[in-house]
Amino acid sequence: MSENPRNSHFDSGSDSANGVGLFDTDGFVPQRTYVTGMMMALAGVLMFFMALVSAYVVRKGMPNSGWTAIPDLPRILWLNTCVLLGSSAALVFARAHFRAEDEAGFRRWWGASTVLGLCFLAGQVAAWRELAAKGFYLATNASSSFFYLFTAAHGLHLAGGIVGLIWVLMRPTRRLTRGTATEVAAMYWHFIDGIWVFLFLILSIER
Amino acid sequence: MLALAAVIVGVILSVFMRLHLAWPGLQFPQMFGGTMKPETYEALLTMHGTLMIFFVLTAAPQGAFGNYFLPIQLGAPDMAFPRLNMLSFWITFLSFACMISAFFVPGGAPISGWTGYAPLSSLGPVTGPGEGLGQTMWLVSIGLFCIATLLGALNFISTTIDMRAPGMTLLRMPLTAWAWFVTAILSLLSFAVLLAAAIMLLLDRLAGTSFFIPAGIVVSGKLQAHSGGSPLLWQHLFWFFGHPEVYITILPAMGVTSHILSTFSRKPVFGYRAMVGATCAIGVLGFLLWGHHMFVSGMSPYSAFAFSMATLAIGVPSAIKTFNWLGTLWRGRIHFTTAMLFALGFVSVFVTGGLSGLFLAQPAVDSLLHGTYYVVAHFHLVMSMAAMFGIFAATYLWFPKMFGRMMNETLGKVHFWFTFVGAYLIFVPMHFVGLAGGVRRYADFTAVPYLWSLQPLQRFITWAALVTASVQLLFLWNLFSSLRSGEKAGKNPWRATTLEWITTSPPPHGNFAGEYPRVYRAPYEFSVPRAKDDFVMQSESESV
Numbered sequence: 001m002s003e004n005p006r007n008s009h010f011d012s013g014s015d016s017a018n019g020v021g022l023f024d025t026d027g028f029v030p031q032r033t034y035v036t037g038m039m040m041a042l043a044g045v046l047m048f049f050m051a052l053v054s055a056y057v058v059r060k061g062m063p064n065s066g067w068t069a070i071p072d073l074p075r076i077l078w079l080n081t082c083v084l085l086g087s088s089a090a091l092v093f094a095r096a097h098f099r100a101e102d103e104a105g106f107r108r109w110w111g112a113s114t115v116l117g118l119c120f121l122a123g124q125v126a127a128w129r130e131l132a133a134k135g136f137y138l139a140t141n142a143s144s145s146f147f148y149l150f151t152a153a154h155g156l157h158l159a160g161g162i163v164g165l166i167w168v169l170m171r172p173t174r175r176l177t178r179g180t181a182t183e184v185a186a187m188y189w190h191f192i193d194g195i196w197v198f199l200f201l202i203l204s205i206e207r
Numbered sequence: 208m209l210a211l212a213a214v215i216v217g218v219i220l221s222v223f224m225r226l227h228l229a230w231p232g233l234q235f236p237q238m239f240g241g242t243m244k245p246e247t248y249e250a251l252l253t254m255h256g257t258l259m260i261f262f263v264l265t266a267a268p269q270g271a272f273g274n275y276f277l278p279i280q281l282g283a284p285d286m287a288f289p290r291l292n293m294l295s296f297w298i299t300f301l302s303f304a305c306m307i308s309a310f311f312v313p314g315g316a317p318i319s320g321w322t323g324y325a326p327l328s329s330l331g332p333v334t335g336p337g338e339g340l341g342q343t344m345w346l347v348s349i350g351l352f353c354i355a356t357l358l359g360a361l362n363f364i365s366t367t368i369d370m371r372a373p374g375m376t377l378l379r380m381p382l383t384a385w386a387w388f389v390t391a392i393l394s395l396l397s398f399a400v401l402l403a404a405a406i407m408l409l410l411d412r413l414a415g416t417s418f419f420i421p422a423g424i425v426v427s428g429k430l431q432a433h434s435g436g437s438p439l440l441w442q443h444l445f446w447f448f449g450h451p452e453v454y455i456t457i458l459p460a461m462g463v464t465s466h467i468l469s470t471f472s473r474k475p476v477f478g479y480r481a482m483v484g485a486t487c488a489i490g491v492l493g494f495l496l497w498g499h500h501m502f503v504s505g506m507s508p509y510s511a512f513a514f515s516m517a518t519l520a521i522g523v524p525s526a527i528k529t530f531n532w533l534g535t536l537w538r539g540r541i542h543f544t545t546a547m548l549f550a551l552g553f554v555s556v557f558v559t560g561g562l563s564g565l566f567l568a569q570p571a572v573d574s575l576l577h578g579t580y581y582v583v584a585h586f587h588l589v590m591s592m593a594a595m596f597g598i599f600a601a602t603y604l605w606f607p608k609m610f611g612r613m614m615n616e617t618l619g620k621v622h623f624w625f626t627f628v629g630a631y632l633i634f635v636p637m638h639f640v641g642l643a644g645g646v647r648r649y650a651d652f653t654a655v656p657y658l659w660s661l662q663p664l665q666r667f668i669t670w671a672a673l674v675t676a677s678v679q680l681l682f683l684w685n686l687f688s689s690l691r692s693g694e695k696a697g698k699n700p701w702r703a704t705t706l707e708w709i710t711t712s713p714p715p716h717g718n719f720a721g722e723y724p725r726v727y728r729a730p731y732e733f734s735v736p737r738a739k740d741d742f743v744m745q746s747e748s749e750s751v
Contacts, residue, residue: 029287029288029369029370030369030370032369033287033288033365033366033368033369033370036287036364036365036368036369037287037288037291037361037362037365040360040361040364040365040395041357041361043395043396044357044360044361044395044396044398044399045399046399047395047396047397047399047400048399048400048402048403049403050400051399051400051402051403051404051444051447052403052407055403055404055407055418055440055444058437058440058443059418059436059437059440062435062437064435065435066422066434066435067435138410138414138415138416139414139415139416139417141434141435142417142418142435142436145410145416145417145418149406149407149410149416153403153406
């Protein structure tokens with residue numbers, strides 16, 4: 001058998017591949033399947049955001065589009081972006097501690113990453129309130145529509161990620177090892193962070 | 208079962224439409240509203256298309272047969288993520304319930320077609336009955352369906368990549384597995400786009416945004432308070448999904464056709480690698496030609512030319528497949544089982560329907576024919592009939608494996624011949640209606656003399672449709688009576704080679720009762736010289 005499951009770090013044995021080819025008698029799937037699944041999920045997420053962004057580009061570039069940019073984007077978005085990048089960095093540290101089998105360090109950094117994610121969401125809500133106070137609502141004009149659409153769609157994906165992070169921290173996993181769970185959660189988290197940086201660039205440069 | 212329910216509703220809707228077209232003043236029973244109003248006709252048209260394309264042609268080949276047989280054919284105990292699969296099924300169910308409920312809300316079902324073109328679909332009840340809550344429910348249902356399909360697709364891809372039995376290399380996979388794999392990739396990439404578009408359209412309807420609604424629209428003398436959106440943007444997003452969707456419905460049917468033609472001509476698939484290549488090429492090209500749905504929507508001739516070329520180019524892999532099917536049949540020992548007949552029928556309607564596609568791929572010709580029954584005839588043959596033939600072929604082939612009993616072959620053959628001849632009797636005259644200028648989507652031709660002169664042809668089509676639809680009752684009878692009283696099927700009633708035939712019928716939980724197979728050879732080893740039988744199973748290790 002060439003296909004070995006990924007190493008588990010804290011727990012072991014639940015993903016044995018002995019005897020019957022790829023699967024043990026309970027039909028546990030190889031751990032890398034979860035990584036593949038996450039990559040596919042992210043491909044779908046990417047297409048979703050690409051559809052939104054291409055709609056943005058087309059809508060803005062239309063002749064007589066009547067496009068009026070939001071005069072100045074809320075400054076807090078810069079802070080939010082830094083917070084989110086910090087969150088990604090914290091997750092990198094957390095996984096380093098995980099690999100060093102330092103459970104306390106892992107939980108500390110993983111928790112920090114989760115909290116920073118929540119701070120980002122709170123910051124995004126603050127940005128919305130600032131825009132609304134200036135009189136820019138969802139239906140005010142095309143650029144404000146896209147602004148709310150992008151931030152809301154991204155926020156929902158990020159909120160899903162936060163649920164995932166908390167789940168990895170709180171619950172013992174059965175089918176996938178903890179090593180895989182942290183890897184898959186981290187893939188999602190970094191990717192959704194990257195999506196935000198991209199959306200923010202589009203929103204601030206392509207105004 | 209869900210797809211079966213959907214297809215029954217879908218057929219009933221089309222029968223009502225045909226009846227109304229043939230005899231416009233016809234009184235339907237009171238519960239269906241007496242004489243059909245034009246808006247009711249449009250609602251039926253919309254729901255027929257939506258149910259058939261999403262809940263039948265997308266859900267059945269992939270969701271039913273793919274989910275069941277992909278893991279078995281790869282030698283795996285189950286799909287990679289069984290719980291995700293369950294979630295995907297229940298979301299589809301919810302989506303179906305939501306779609307059907309659109310009939311029963313105030314205003315009834317939406318009237319904007321399965322393509323939901325804005326601004327008809329985006330302005331709300333002012334644009335017609337059904338454009339209120341009905342259209343909103345349609346959009347919510349489509350959104351849910353997208354999510355369910357995305358979850359299903361990532362499951363299919365992960366299963367194919369990581370769950371193959373030892374020895375099951377990619378180029379030893381049955382062509383059905385290849386078809387489901389490529390279809391899943393198309394679904395993953397295209398349904399995500401439809402989801403984004405559906406959300407934007409929903410915002411246009413409910414939150415007052417103007418993504419797809421241009422400024423200055425006047426409906427019933429009243430200026431609509433929207434500005435600057437683009438209906439063309441909706442069409443681009445929709446068809447970026449919508450064209451791959453065509454291949455999502457047809458690729459699994461192609462896969463099962465290859466599978467069956469090989470099994471029942473007792474010959475290996477001719478040009479297996481070319482078949483795999485053609486499947487992938489169709490997948491890639493399928494993403495590059497959505498614009499041919501929009502030749503008459505206002506498009507630069509240069510773009511139209513590019514889309515036209517891409518459209519003609521996809522004829523090449525389609526032709527490769529067709530030649531390879533014929534090559535597989537050539538000098539084979541052909542067994543005319545019902546499954547085989549439907550697979551042959553698939554090749555027939557696919558080629559017939561595909562040929563008219565070459566005409567429609569020319570923007571100049573298309574601008575004449577786009578709004579006519581010619582297009583209706585074209586896509587019903589090449590996509591709907593072909594995909595349905597694929598579903599029937601798959602049912603007759605795999606029923607013994609799924610339920611441990613054979614279906615009745617005599618009834619099956621009667622079902623085939625009536626359906627096959629019926630398909631041509633319905634859709635060939637429809638081409639002529641289209642060429643004569645018969646416009647599609649019209650509820651009533653009474654007031655237009657040149658269209659009214661086509662009425663005998665329309666009535667003929669309706670009679671053909673009624674007979675063909677009734678014959679499907681025979682299929683249902685065969686399906687359900689065989690469940691109870693069909694002849695017992697062994698492990699391998701068709702003497703076929705792939706892994707689904709090494710396990711019991713029906714397969715146990717975990718598909719192989721803990722003894723997972725190892726694969727030693729290519730999928731279609733029929734009539735191997737010096738072999739003791741005329742087929743060698745993929746899991747057979749002794750050298751022959």
